[in-house]
Amino acid sequence: MVIDTRVCVGCSACVYACKQENNVPEGYCRDWVVQESGGEYPKLTMENRSERCQHCENAPCVTYCPTRASHYAEDGTVQINRSLCTGCKACMAACPYDARYVHPEGYVDKCSLCKHRIEQGLETACVSICPTGSLNLVDFNNMDEKTKELLKGKIVYRQKEHAGTEPSLQWISASNKPGA
Amino acid sequence: MLATAVNEIVSTKINPNVVPHLHIWEWHIPLYLFLGGLAGGLLVITSIMIVLKRKFGIGPRDQGDGCPCLAVRIGSVLSPTLLGIGMLFLFLDLAHPLYVWAFYTTIQPTSPMSAGSWILIAFFPLAILQAMLVNKRQLRGFNIEPINKVIDWTENHMTIVALVNAHIGVGIGIYTGILLSFFSARPLWSSSILGMLFLVSGISSAAALMLLLAPEDEKPVYSMIDANAIWIELMTVGLFVLGGLTGSANTHGAMMHLITGDINLAGMSYMFWFWGIFIASGLVVPLLLEFLEAAGVHIRFPNVAPVMVLFGGLILRFLIVFAGQTYHTFM
Numbered sequence: 001m002v003i004d005t006r007v008c009v010g011c012s013a014c015v016y017a018c019k020q021e022n023n024v025p026e027g028y029c030r031d032w033v034v035q036e037s038g039g040e041y042p043k044l045t046m047e048n049r050s051e052r053c054q055h056c057e058n059a060p061c062v063t064y065c066p067t068r069a070s071h072y073a074e075d076g077t078v079q080i081n082r083s084l085c086t087g088c089k090a091c092m093a094a095c096p097y098d099a100r101y102v103h104p105e106g107y108v109d110k111c112s113l114c115k116h117r118i119e120q121g122l123e124t125a126c127v128s129i130c131p132t133g134s135l136n137l138v139d140f141n142n143m144d145e146k147t148k149e150l151l152k153g154k155i156v157y158r159q160k161e162h163a164g165t166e167p168s169l170q171w172i173s174a175s176n177k178p179g180a
Numbered sequence: 181m182l183a184t185a186v187n188e189i190v191s192t193k194i195n196p197n198v199v200p201h202l203h204i205w206e207w208h209i210p211l212y213l214f215l216g217g218l219a220g221g222l223l224v225i226t227s228i229m230i231v232l233k234r235k236f237g238i239g240p241r242d243q244g245d246g247c248p249c250l251a252v253r254i255g256s257v258l259s260p261t262l263l264g265i266g267m268l269f270l271f272l273d274l275a276h277p278l279y280v281w282a283f284y285t286t287i288q289p290t291s292p293m294s295a296g297s298w299i300l301i302a303f304f305p306l307a308i309l310q311a312m313l314v315n316k317r318q319l320r321g322f323n324i325e326p327i328n329k330v331i332d333w334t335e336n337h338m339t340i341v342a343l344v345n346a347h348i349g350v351g352i353g354i355y356t357g358i359l360l361s362f363f364s365a366r367p368l369w370s371s372s373i374l375g376m377l378f379l380v381s382g383i384s385s386a387a388a389l390m391l392l393l394a395p396e397d398e399k400p401v402y403s404m405i406d407a408n409a410i411w412i413e414l415m416t417v418g419l420f421v422l423g424g425l426t427g428s429a430n431t432h433g434a435m436m437h438l439i440t441g442d443i444n445l446a447g448m449s450y451m452f453w454f455w456g457i458f459i460a461s462g463l464v465v466p467l468l469l470e471f472l473e474a475a476g477v478h479i480r481f482p483n484v485a486p487v488m489v490l491f492g493g494l495i496l497r498f499l500i501v502f503a504g505q506t507y508h509t510f511m
Binding site for chain 2: 012015029032033034035036037038039040051060063064065066067068069083084085086087088089090092093094095096097098102103106107108160163
């Protein structure tokens with residue numbers, strides 16, 4: 001996924017779309033919105049961004065799962081097999097992004113990158129609802145021209161890269177905005 | 181002019197500071213880690229006492245028929261019992277306890293939780309065998325055929341059983357710390373000395389428990405073990421704190437969060453629990469009391485020191501588990 005923070009307005013539509021699509025129980029969330037402001041008046045900057053599981057290529061949640069419940073799916077995403085999850089919470093302690101929570105039904109849950117929708121050829125709920133086109137579903141192994149154009153010449157970062165988890169989400173920094 | 185610059189993060193994420201039920205581990209896990217450490221420590225001390233007596237003739241008098249002294253007999257029974265109780269808390273902590281079988285369908289070498297679930301199972305057979313052998317006179321009194329047979333087969337090998345158990349005990353003690361220290365996402369836990377700290381703390385707590393239970397003539401040996409373990413524990417906790425303080429901004433911050441933290445735990449700040457309850461009343465004061473007692477000074481309430489050590493050991497587990505979670509994740 002490529003998240004273009006230049007155009008994110010922090011509306012949280014992605015959060016509510018996800019909650020409805022995935023029946024996320026009240027008091028929990030699979031994705032969330034962060035607003036980061038910094039600098040010194042009058043030179044202040046602000047970045048809005050929608051965050052979720054990073055579907056790491058070297059995911060500590062998979063490494064530390066004692067039962068293989070957390071695993072890599074064939075498409076490279078990180079998924080949870082609910083019928084193997086004991087709810088020991090080792091994956092939650094291991095995640096540097098705090099992307100997971102214990103579902104009240106007794107298993108650990110997180111963003112599945114709407115696997116059920118992607119399999120039907122649809123986009124994820126958050127991507128489909130995003131009113132500004134900030135969220136873009138991208139296959140990094142097979143990047144289309146539109147994505148290449150989107151990323152071209154921009155400052156793009158990944159979160160906590162030094163954690164060594166090889167996160168699969170990329171952010172186009174708000175510092176790319178004119179005048180920033 | 182960096183000093184006046186600001187950086188403010190506002191998040192719609194629901195987090196444990198707002199919603200307490202999002203904490204990863206609550207009271208079950210520290211209690212389990214304490215009981216696990218105690219069980220490991222008891223196994224180490226009782227096994228070494230057995231080997232020392234049988235191979236070198238050191239230690240309190242045997243009680244006849246090859247049964248060791250009373251404290252070793254009680255300690256050997258308590259070790260698997262306490263681990264069993266600890267595992268019950270571990271079980272209760274699972275969000276889906278009925279799926280506990282899933283731990284035993286696979287061995288995941290990279291998962292400390294998987295290794296731990298297997299170590300816990302491996303602990304019991306020999307620990308229970310030792311508990312049976314040291315109490316064989318009483319057990320034979322019940323005259324239960326299968327138990328008699330097990331004792332007949334193994335009673336000449338008690339030293340070997342004890343020798344293996346000493347290692348298993350060390351393994352369990354270290355494991356209780358390693359379980360946390362593998363999580364590099366939690367800066368406070370991410371210290372390899374945590375395994376040693378929990379091991380020594382388990383041994384000092386176990387020695388304190390045996391000191392409480394031992395008859396008068398056996399007490400001096402456990403007091404000596406306890407004092408030595410406390411001394412090593414003080415050194416180890418010192419290294420743990422220094423390692424944190426001299427680490428990166430992440431580990432430094434996490435250590436400061438523990439040792440100077442103002443987060444409230446049962447009415448007191450982390451800082452007060454750490455220095456006042458764990459270091460002062462859980463280690464330094466009992467060490468002084470036991471030293472004075474060994475030097476011949478009359479202590480009016482000799483049971484106070486071991487109780488303080490046990491309470492300190494329990495508080496250490498609560499502090500580490502909670503402070504590791506209330507500090508922000510790896511940055």
